[in-house]
Amino acid sequence: MLITNFIDNLLFALIFYWYGKKLFTQVSSNKTDYVFLIAFVLLKTFAGIFHLTLVNFVFSILTYIGIIYLFFHDTLKKEIFFIILFLISTFLADINSYVLIEISYKFISSYNDILQSLLIIVYNKTILGVLAYLIAKLSNVKRNDDKIHYGYFLSIPTISVFIIYTMMQSNLFDMEPMLSIICRIISCIIVVLNVLISIKFTHVMQSKDRQIKDEEQKSQELHYMLLEEKVESSKKFIHDFKKHINMINAYVYDEDWDKLKVYLNELSTEIKKDESFVLTGNKLIDLCLHANKDALTTNTIEIKHDIKIKDVSPVTEFDFNIVFSNILDNAIESCIRTNGHFIKIKLDKTNDLVVLKVINPCLEVKENFETLKDENEHGYGISNIKKIVEKYDGSATFKFDKEQSVFISTIIFNNS
Template sequence: MRGEELQMNWGLFEYVLLNAFSTYTVYILFRTLFIKRRTNYKTEILSYSFYLISITAYMFVKIPAIKIALILLSFFLLTYNYIVFSKKVVISILFIYFILVQIRSNIMIIFGYIDQFIFKINSNYEFVARIITITILLFMSVSLISSCKYMRKGIYISISQWISIVIIPFGSLFIMLSILQGSKINMIYVCIYELILFFINAIVFNIYNSINKEYENKIVQLLLKQQNTYYNHQLEIMKNSVERTRAIKHDIKNHLSVLYVYIQKNQISEALQYIKEICNVNIENNEFASSGNINIDSILNFKIEQAKKLNINVNLELKIPTVLQVSSFDLNVILNNLLDNAINAIDKLKDNREIDLTITYKTNYLFIYISNYFNADMKIKNDKLSTRPQNELIYGIGLNNIKNIVKKYNGTLNINYGSRIFSSEVLLYVS
């Protein structure tokens, strides 16, 4: 009798252990869907502790409506930890609940197949096996969702990482279900195995998550470094322009004196040549874009100068205000990727070495159009020309991130290519 009581106590401990791992899975899901946290860690831990208590009490509640209300209330408290628009809170809670219910339903179907064709679970522990299956496969599903989030940001997920996300949970499930096949099962060992396997799964997930975050931070740092390079280049252009203007202003009297002499002696050709030399002082300042919008001007001046060095002509049409409600980071990603794509494609050509670039702003929207010729023999994959830019890490963000930025501004992205012309159209809605 005492042994049965001990087994029962360990069974209860195991149930709490499984719920703790389920709570960790829900934590991963919430952090995946809601990036920005607004509470401190202490409040966050308390809210997830309440969730753990709620799902542990779930087994003892017999009325289905109360069960659902308890879970939804817990989700509502969890959303308080994150920055969510008030209008979207209810939708977000129902969406998460739907995801978990859908995954759980699919897992139950899988469990029926496993129980019937692969494992012969001890009938006394069939409920335990079902809960273990749901817990582990739910964790695997949420891990896959989390990895997809990084993919949408343009972060490369290696094949080995995808395999690990699937194999390690499946391996853990295989071990646990194998143990539950025996006729004599010691719940103490079951709990110990579960604890070890759950720790392994959590540690592996955190390692890969840290790697992905590090990679994401590295890309952000490179983009910021690149943006600083653009700004420094723009400041250098402005500095040179000011210095040249000061020099001309300082020498204007001398210049006018020389012109006066040329004109007085009727040496018109010499006077015109002298005026041309004065004009060239301003022309050679390499300021191709001068809209007054320093974010766009700095990027374009740097990229156009880069193109000029490769003997690529850029036909620029720029009609934008000095201030736009678009982050400089987003503009950097869009213009940098599109121009890199165009420059690298044209660099393979001997003729038609020019880019048409139009950036215009009209009421509430910003329109970016870029077109260029490309080698007809080049392959186009995923709406990108098969070129290899110098900075592949930054370029690796590519059109995936442009699409995400376009979505952020409720805009559109159109990629068109004919026999030899490749064009991109970006439309962003801004206030």
């Protein structure tokens, strides 16, 4: 039994070590630290021989403190808080192990003592590992909009109901007074934790709503500014149009064709600058193009667009902006490098899919770029694009058409 106790305590220490890595700041360690860790495990194993709850509890606390002291560093308040949570998780795992023994006694009694112990250890440490994982994950949830984090919130009430139900089924509340009191205290703590988690979840949802509203307001303000600038630019051109006509007529009247040619070239340049100020109808794309207006104008890059949708929901404006901005930056860079003068943008919705396609001139890429293994040649921000697209169960493909000398970026978001 000493061997099984050692395995039990070693798994216990490893789970807490992993738990600490997720919650605390890790410090550099050496081989001596791991020797001390094994020493703690051995001491806790030998302490378990006496089967005294208080002694086992004390050595558990010493193991926690020892692991944190050797491998981690953080505020005392945070360390105490998460050690208490881990202690509660350990107690809950032990209760469930007790219930397992009670329910499945006839089944496990057919095995020898060592195998019985190993089955209970595996079950106990699985429960403890799951609880530790949920605590670690929930501690990092702030304003993350990843759906899986909301799943962590929702899993806690389910687990709480299961734990309290198993305690009631095993008659733990009706056993010896001390154990009954502990179970009732644990039940109260579980209820309080559920209330705190509900408050935390509500706070996260409210923060997310505020973030979305702020992004929408900022986007609308920038779009209106864009429209105003376009209108002002048009008014200015109309105001000066008569002067341009009078000057052209004067050159024609004087038959000064050289000056007329120079003047028309200058006027043409001004018109092209104004034309580069594209309005596609999709405010997110328009804002990105406006942000890159100088680069597009300086390098005489023409934007050809086929935008069929104004709304890209359920993709958030924040996410779409990151994806399109990165692709546009790469397209402009490729145009500059290849002396290209066009970028084609297509945006459409097919069934439950939002499809974005960007085509730009390109002379060559490395052979393995199509598999997204190279992020240094054309794909700056590829990792960010992939990460966002995965959130929407979509896909990102990048293809170099050697015959047409173009690079094609195709992004698909799942709209379902």
